[in-house]
Amino acid sequence: MPELPEVETIVRGLGRRVTGDTITSVWIGSRKQVLKSTAAEIARTIEGAKILGVHRAGKHIVFSLEKDLTIAPAPHRRSRGRPAPTLVKRNAEPGETESAQWVVHLGMTGRMVVCEPDAEIAKHTHLIATLASGRELRFVDPRMFGKLSVYAAAFDPGGVEPLDVSEENFVALFHGRKTPIKSALLNQKLVRGVGNIYADESLFRAGIRPRRRAATITRQQFGKLYQSVREVLREAIALGGSSISDYVDADGEEGFFQLQHQVYGREGEPCLVCGTAIRRVVLTGRSSHYCSNCQK
DNA sequence: ATACCGACCTGTCAGC
């Protein structure tokens, strides 16, 4: 469900709450669909690790971890059924540390929740990390399209950050591509973080139809698209993202950008600029919304 | 390369 602005909002909330805290133990559920690394790898990596910070890479949440190898990990909590994987014993020099990254992708319906340990465990909870502060960090995902993974080296999902990339580099990504521009915008290996809502909204602002082939778009229009994507994402971040159905950030707050949607979810309603009924077409299996008058 | 499709999952809502 979450795209760049929602993940950014969640990451900021998580950063405020868990930076500097330490994961003392972890429980991982049995649903393997949500695990990209094995449960043992995840447990081994994050148990006993201090959270140095939380950042976003595209739609991924990245926890930067550091483990002091000279401190023995806390005893595992075994009350939730699954025995914690055993940690590898190793001899470490005093003060020796190991850094790692814990990466969470929320898929369509994933949530990261920081709560008290006595808070009710939501259905579809797949991971519970107990923190030294006494709170818990939980991953909940009904549809299980989300993914949990750990990396020893810096995590890089590929693609460029739309809010960091220069206009020239942005435009160059699409050069000569015959694919519909919306498909290209959704391709995370090109631009990372743009999803269905913000692709539609950006294309509306840029006056470009979703099916338009990238190779037929002029340099000037690409300049407009570059600006539009960045404006839309920045405005959405400022409003805490878009809340549709059940999205909430790490503090349980809803975003408000959905009130600014010009085309997404507005099939049949009048275009806010010209009054033409907004159309919905299916492109690569995704609903695409546009104004046939404002977008060419 | 690209484009289209189904698959992966559960939940919700509209319509009958």
Next chain:
DNA sequence: TGCTGACAGGTCGGTA
């Protein structure tokens, strides 16, 4: 009340 189908913010893999 309950069934059915469509649809949902994402991504991957197969096939032409």
